[in-house]
Amino acid sequence: MSSTFNELQQEVLELLESSFDAGYDINSIKTISSGFAVFDLYTGGLPVGAPLVLIGTPGAGKSTLAQCLCAKLEQQYKSAFSVYVDNEFSLDEQRMKLLNIQHALVKVGLTLEEIDKLLDNVTEIKKAKNITDPTLFVWDTYANTMTDKEMKLDDPTKATGWKVRLLGHMLPKMIAKCINHNIAFIIVNQLRDVIAMDSYITPAKELKYMPFGKDMPGGNPLKFNAFTLLYMKNLGKVQDAYGFSGSKVEFLTVKCKKRSDGAKFTMIFDHSSGFDDIWSICEFLIQEKAIVPAGAYRRFKDYPEKSFHLKDFKKKYLEDSEFRNIVTTVFNKHAEQILAKLGRSLIVDDNDMESAETDEQTTNTSNELEQLVDSVTSSTTTNELIESNATITETSESSNPESNDLASKNDSSVPF
Numbered sequence: 001m002s003s004t005f006n007e008l009q010q011e012v013l014e015l016l017e018s019s020f021d022a023g024y025d026i027n028s029i030k031t032i033s034s035g036f037a038v039f040d041l042y043t044g045g046l047p048v049g050a051p052l053v054l055i056g057t058p059g060a061g062k063s064t065l066a067q068c069l070c071a072k073l074e075q076q077y078k079s080a081f082s083v084y085v086d087n088e089f090s091l092d093e094q095r096m097k098l099l100n101i102q103h104a105l106v107k108v109g110l111t112l113e114e115i116d117k118l119l120d121n122v123t124e125i126k127k128a129k130n131i132t133d134p135t136l137f138v139w140d141t142y143a144n145t146m147t148d149k150e151m152k153l154d155d156p157t158k159a160t161g162w163k164v165r166l167l168g169h170m171l172p173k174m175i176a177k178c179i180n181h182n183i184a185f186i187i188v189n190q191l192r193d194v195i196a197m198d199s200y201i202t203p204a205k206e207l208k209y210m211p212f213g214k215d216m217p218g219g220n221p222l223k224f225n226a227f228t229l230l231y232m233k234n235l236g237k238v239q240d241a242y243g244f245s246g247s248k249v250e251f252l253t254v255k256c257k258k259r260s261d262g263a264k265f266t267m268i269f270d271h272s273s274g275f276d277d278i279w280s281i282c283e284f285l286i287q288e289k290a291i292v293p294a295g296a297y298r299r300f301k302d303y304p305e306k307s308f309h310l311k312d313f314k315k316k317y318l319e320d321s322e323f324r325n326i327v328t329t330v331f332n333k334h335a336e337q338i339l340a341k342l343g344r345s346l347i348v349d350d351n352d353m354e355s356a357e358t359d360e361q362t363t364n365t366s367n368e369l370e371q372l373v374d375s376v377t378s379s380t381t382t383n384e385l386i387e388s389n390a391t392i393t394e395t396s397e398s399s400n401p402e403s404n405d406l407a408s409k410n411d412s413s414v415p416f
Helices: 002-021 037-043 062-076 093-098 112-129 148-152 162-180 219-225 277-287 310-319 321-342 366-377 382-388 392-398 405-409
Strands: 052-056 082-086 104-107 135-140 183-188 228-237 246-256 264-270 274-276 291-294 297-300 303-308
Touching: 037 246, 037 264, 037 277, 037 321, 052 062, 062 082, 062 135, 062 183, 062 274, 082 112, 112 135, 112 148, 112 162, 112 183, 148 162, 162 183, 162 219, 264 274, 264 277, 274 277, 277 291, 277 310, 277 321, 303 310, 303 321, 310 321
Parallel strands: 052 183, 052 228, 082 104, 082 135, 135 183
Antiparallel strands: 228 246, 246 264, 291 297, 297 303
C-alpha cells in the first residue's frame, strides 16, 4: 500500500511540475556568464528571469555566493547594478567593500509584498532609463521573509500556509517581470527536515537529487519554478598549500534546465574575499588530474615542463601570459570532455576565465549610480525616482563612447 501511495504522490507531483513550469517558456530563458568559469560550465550560467535557487548547509556560503555574483555582474557590464533584499542581515558596507560591490541597493526586513513592489520599481527605473544591461535581484532568504498578514498578527502561526499560497500567486508574475526587463533573479533559501505523514509511509522525493530527508521552505511553487536549484555543502578548509584561509564548497545541481540534474562540482571560497574564480579553476584542474604532483611542486600533465608551487597558481595566472594560456587551453580541453555527453560546445577565452577589469571611465559615473541606488531606498514614488535620476543613463553612455568588448559579448547567452 505504501508503494502505491508513493506512486500516486509522484504522479501528482509530476502534474504539478508541468503546471508550474508552464508559467514561462523554459527554452526562451537565456543565461549570462556568472563570472565564474567552473560555475558556468556545470550550470550553463546565470539564468535571466527564471530563478536560481540556492540551498545548503549552514556556513556553505549561499549568501556569499549571491553577493559575489553581484560583484561579478558589475565587472562585466558598465550599467549593471544589483538589488539585494537582505532579510539575513548579512551584507553591510564593510562586506560590500571586501567583495568589491559598488552599485547595489540593499534593503532589509522586507515582507513578501514589499519585495514584489520593490521589483516593480526596479523594472520601471530600467524602462525609463533604458538600461538594457542585466540587473541582479537577490532575495535572501525566502525562509526569513514574512507576509504583511503575518506581520499584523499577534500569533503568525495563525497564518500557516498563507505565505506559500501567496508565493504561488506572485512568483510567476515576478518571473515575468524579470524576463521582460533582463533581470537575473536569485532566491536564497534554507533546508529543513522532511516530516513523514506516518511511520509507514516515506514521503515521495519531489526532486530526485534533493538531499535525503531534506526539504526547503516555499513548497512546490518555488521548487518547480526554479530554473536552477543548487545544493551547497562546505567540505572543510583548504590545505595549507593554497596559501590562504579558505574552504572547499561542493555544489550539487538538484535541478538544472540548462545542463543536467545531479552533477557535482567544487568551488573555492576565500574567507576574506568570497568565492574565487581562479582558485576554483585550479581546483577543477586538480580534480580532473590535469594538474598533478611533481615532488614539492605541481605541474600540468600535458605540459610537464611547466612546474609551480600550488600557492603561486593565482599569482602566475594573473602575471604570466604563457601560464594563463596553458590554463585556458587545459581548462577548455577538460570542459569539452564534460560537456560532450550533453552534445554542447564550449567557447571560453581569457576574458571568460578571469574577472574583467572595470573600465576606468565607467568608475567616473559611480557617484551618479550611487544616487540611483540611494533614491530607490527612499519612500518616493516610481515617477519621482525616474525624474530624480534622469541624468544617470546619459552620463554612463557619454563616459563610455566606445563599446565595451566584454559587455557586448555578454549581451547574448553564455556561449557554451
